[in-house]
Amino acid sequence: MALSLVFLFSAFPLYWLVVVATRGNEAIAQRPPALLPGREFAENIVRTLENPAANFVQGLVNSAIVATATAVSVVFFCSLAGFALAKMRFRGRNIATLAIIVTMMIPIQMAIVPMLIMMDAFDWRGDLRAVIAPFMVTGFGVFLMRQYAQQGVPNELLESARLDGCSNLRTFWSVVVPQLRPAMIVLGMLTFMQNWNEFIWPIAVLGPDNPTVQVSINNLNQGYTSDFALMFTGATFATLPLLLVFVVFGRRLIGGIMEGAIKG
Amino acid sequence: MFFGKLDGKFAPYLFIAPFFIIFGVFNLFPTAFMFHVSLHDWSMIGGNGGFVGWANYAFLLTDTKFWNALLNTLAIFVIAVVPQLLLALLLADVLNRRIRFQGFFRVATILPYVTSIAAMAIVFGQLFGRDFGLINLALDTIGIDPIDWRSNRFASWVALAVMVDWRWLGFNTLIYLAAMQTIPRDLYESASIDGASRLRQFWQITIPMVRPTVLFTVIISTIGQMQLFTEPVIFSADYSGGNQNQFQTVAMLMFDEARRLDNFGYGAAIAWVIFLLIVVFSLINVLFVSRIRGAS
Numbered sequence: 001m002a003l004s005l006v007f008l009f010s011a012f013p014l015y016w017l018v019v020v021a022t023r024g025n026e027a028i029a030q031r032p033p034a035l036l037p038g039r040e041f042a043e044n045i046v047r048t049l050e051n052p053a054a055n056f057v058q059g060l061v062n063s064a065i066v067a068t069a070t071a072v073s074v075v076f077f078c079s080l081a082g083f084a085l086a087k088m089r090f091r092g093r094n095i096a097t098l099a100i101i102v103t104m105m106i107p108i109q110m111a112i113v114p115m116l117i118m119m120d121a122f123d124w125r126g127d128l129r130a131v132i133a134p135f136m137v138t139g140f141g142v143f144l145m146r147q148y149a150q151q152g153v154p155n156e157l158l159e160s161a162r163l164d165g166c167s168n169l170r171t172f173w174s175v176v177v178p179q180l181r182p183a184m185i186v187l188g189m190l191t192f193m194q195n196w197n198e199f200i201w202p203i204a205v206l207g208p209d210n211p212t213v214q215v216s217i218n219n220l221n222q223g224y225t226s227d228f229a230l231m232f233t234g235a236t237f238a239t240l241p242l243l244l245v246f247v248v249f250g251r252r253l254i255g256g257i258m259e260g261a262i263k264g
Numbered sequence: 265m266f267f268g269k270l271d272g273k274f275a276p277y278l279f280i281a282p283f284f285i286i287f288g289v290f291n292l293f294p295t296a297f298m299f300h301v302s303l304h305d306w307s308m309i310g311g312n313g314g315f316v317g318w319a320n321y322a323f324l325l326t327d328t329k330f331w332n333a334l335l336n337t338l339a340i341f342v343i344a345v346v347p348q349l350l351l352a353l354l355l356a357d358v359l360n361r362r363i364r365f366q367g368f369f370r371v372a373t374i375l376p377y378v379t380s381i382a383a384m385a386i387v388f389g390q391l392f393g394r395d396f397g398l399i400n401l402a403l404d405t406i407g408i409d410p411i412d413w414r415s416n417r418f419a420s421w422v423a424l425a426v427m428v429d430w431r432w433l434g435f436n437t438l439i440y441l442a443a444m445q446t447i448p449r450d451l452y453e454s455a456s457i458d459g460a461s462r463l464r465q466f467w468q469i470t471i472p473m474v475r476p477t478v479l480f481t482v483i484i485s486t487i488g489q490m491q492l493f494t495e496p497v498i499f500s501a502d503y504s505g506g507n508q509n510q511f512q513t514v515a516m517l518m519f520d521e522a523r524r525l526d527n528f529g530y531g532a533a534i535a536w537v538i539f540l541l542i543v544v545f546s547l548i549n550v551l552f553v554s555r556i557r558g559a560s
Contacts, residue, residue, distance in 0.1 A: 003358060006351075007372050010434060013387045014379060016398070020390075077282045084279035096280055103287055105487065105546065106539070111294035113522050113532045114301055116308075118294060134290035137283045168275035197380045199494045204523075214382045221386065221498065228390060235383030246378045250371040254438065 017239070020232040027229070044233040051220065054234060055208060059216035063196055063238075066131050066212055071192040073136040075184045081137075082145025083176050087153060088168075097146070104139040112204055119205055126207040135195055141187050148183035149176070186256035189249060193242055213238045295539070302532035309526060320533035330534065332509055333517040336421070340513070341489040344425035348433055349481060353474075355433075356440035357466055370441070373434035385427060385498035392423045392499075414499070420511040427495045432488070436481050443477035444470060479553045486545045490538055491515045514538055 016035075020027050023038035049056050084090075085097050115134065124130040153176055161171040177184070202212045208219055217238055220231045246253070302320050305313035324330050359370060376384070391398050392413040400410040413423045447470065455465050493515040496505050503520040505512025512520075514534060522531030 003355070003363075003369050006355060006433070007369065009430065010372060010376050013384060013391065013430065014375065016391070017383065017387050020387075077286070081280040081283040084276040088276040088279070090273075090276040093276070096284075100283070103291070105483075105543065106291060106295055111291065111298050111535065112519070113528050113535060114294040114297040115290070116522075117301070117528070118297070133286070136290075137286045139287070142283055168279075172279075193378060197382075199380075199382050200519075204519075214380060217380070217382045217386070218498075221501065228386075231386050235380065235386055239379045239383050242378050242380070243375075246371075246375070250374075251367060254370055254374065 014239075017232055017236055020229060021236040024229045025227065040229070041233070044229050045237075048220075048230055048233045048237065051230060053208065053219045054216040054230075055211050055219070056213070056216045056234060056237065059211045059213040060237070062128060062211065063213040064241075066128060066198075066202075067192045067196040069132045070135045070195045071188045073132075074138055074141045074191040075188045077137045078141030078187065079145045079149075079177070079180055079184055080172065081142045082147075083149045083153070083172060083180070085142070086146045086149035087155075087158060087176075100139045100142045102139075104143065112201065115201075116204060125205060126210050128206075128210070130205045131195075131198070131202050131212065134201070135191075135198070138191070141191065144187055145180065145183060148180055152183065153179045182252075182256055185249075186253055189245065189253050192245075196238075196242055298532045298535055301529055302536050304529050306529040306532070307526045308522075308528055313529075316529065320530050321537070323530065324533055324537060329509065329512075329517060330514070333505075333512050333514045336505065336509075336511055337490060337492060337513045337515075340421050340424050340428070340492060340511070341486070343421055344428040345482070345485045345489060348429045349436060349478065349485070351429075352433055352436035352440055352481075353471070353478075355437045356444055357470055359437065359441050360444045370438070373437050375434065376431050377435045379431075381431065381494045382498065384431065385495045388423070388427045388430070388495070389499055414506055415508075415510070417508075417510040420499070420506060424492070424495055424499065424511060427499075428489070428492070432485070436485075439481055440474055440477060443474040447473045475553060479549060482549050483546045486549070487542055490542050490545070493519070 019034060019037050021044060022041040023034055024040055024044070027034040027038065048054065081100075085093060085100075119125055119130045122130075124133075157175050157179070158171060161175045166174070197214065198212070199214045199218075202215050203218055206212065206215055208215070211219065213234075217231065217234045220227070220234050303315060303317060305316045305319075307313060355373070359366065359373070363369070390396075392400075394400065394410060394412045394414070397413070399413075404410065411419050413419045451469050452465055455469060460468070492513045496511050496513050496516055497503060500506055500511065503512070503516045503524065505516055515538070518531045518534040518538070521527045521534065
């Protein structure tokens with residue numbers, strides 16, 4: 001009972017997003033507002049895609065590039081570091097682990113002012129590099145992969161790889177990566193979502209000519225008269241790819257998060 | 265453990281180096297540089313206008329706009345986070361039992377976290393509309409007068425808290441659920457045999473066992489809430505947070521000063537104060553939780 005209420009609370013705004021996106025502005029202005037989906041989705045899509053301020057197609061393509069690039073990068077570098085911290089013995093290991101945990105407390109958005117100055121210096125304003133590079137590694141990712149590697153990679157496997165004469169990198173690639181795969185999928189999906197949804201930094205650093213999809217939505221929201229059907233359609237557009245990914249992989253993702261917590 | 269002794273003494277350093285290099289260049293350096301900027305009169309167009317020492321910080325202490333924004337941020341934090349975490353604990357407890365459609369509900373709980381913050385802020389902006397908003401309409405049917413969610417200060421805080429809770433409730437529930445799964449089942453079984461009620465089991469077994477996780481979520485929520493930005497920006501359609509700045513958060517003020525007023529130095533000072541506040545709040549939380557642990 002309580003669960004069903006929470007489910008309604010969670011689902012209703014998403015449902016209503018689709019309702020307005022498949023109708024027009026009158027769906028919001030009429031009393032009572034419409035509660036069932038309409039038939040104007042195709043028309044709204046065309047209007048959204050043609051809106052010059054939004055640059056929507058470019059936004060979708062850019063978001064796909066940015067989210068994929070950061071997900072691949074985070075998964076690779078964080079598993080590498082996580083594995084080293086979990087399974088290799090070296091001087092400064094504890095300090096490095098502690099440092100990574102502390103970095104999780106630095107709120108990156110707060111550094112937005114100097115990051116803008118820095119991007120100006122690199123001449124990366126309006127360039128996708130500006131929204132990829134700062135998110136290529138995360139402290140959370142290293143921490144997560146370290147937890148998994150500690151439990152999920154048996155020492156015997158590493159030992160036998162050593163006896164077979166594998167180099168460290170080779171061992172990582174052929175022995176560790178297959179063992180870490182479930183955790184890597186979880187981290188990859190979380191990173192993809194996070195960067196697909198990233199809002200503040202892309203708006204600050206990217207211009208309207210080269211937006212991510214969140215910047216496109218924001219551009220639909222600007223101006224004196226708001227066209228809500230357009231914004232809702234754009235928002236649906238930005239949400240659907242993630243929803244699809246989630247419906248397909250959702251259980252696996254949740255299973256992965258829970259498993260990690262249990263093992264950690 | 266033994267593994268590192270073999271080939272290539274430098275291999276582990278090579279493995280962790282990319283993290284530290286990338287993080288150092290793009291996160292740590294800007295954070296440190298932000299402090300440098302905050303000690304200068306710095307504008308985007310004119311660049312560095314000279315060293316001013318602590319002047320930006322001194323001005324901040326007397327700036328009513330800053331105190332107003334800080335009050336808004338803290339108020340929304342309290343209204344949002346306290347009920348959210350309590351509800352998440354209860355929900356996780358329910359999901360931790362054997363119930364029908366367990367998998368479905370678990371996936372459904374986290375759906376809001378998947379959706380884009382910008383998209384949902386627009387939807388909620390409409391739901392909380394004064395004249396045509398569905399929420400006022402629903403209130404009307406039970407005899408409550410329409411609420412002006414944007415101009416009334418407290419109402420705007422509540423609206424923003426609802427948006428925040430909508431997005432994060434499921435995420436926190438899942439984190440609690442994960443922690444609860446590590447509690448040995450026989451603890452509950454023996455408590456049941458001793459005649460402890462469900463509620464009593466919740467307070468005396470579940471809550472103490474997940475206390476470190478609660479601390480983790482409180483700190484994560486503190487970090488997130490002190491930076492609250494996207495929801496109020498879209499709710500207000502600019503950085504002002506209403507015509508009286510009634511729901512302007514510190515992150516909005518920082519952005520407003522840095523971009524619109526071209527006052528980078530002052531923006532950087534605000535950013536550092538927010539960062540310090542996060543550290544202080546986190547420490548207070550850690551002390552508070554360890555105090556409770558010591559007492560029990």
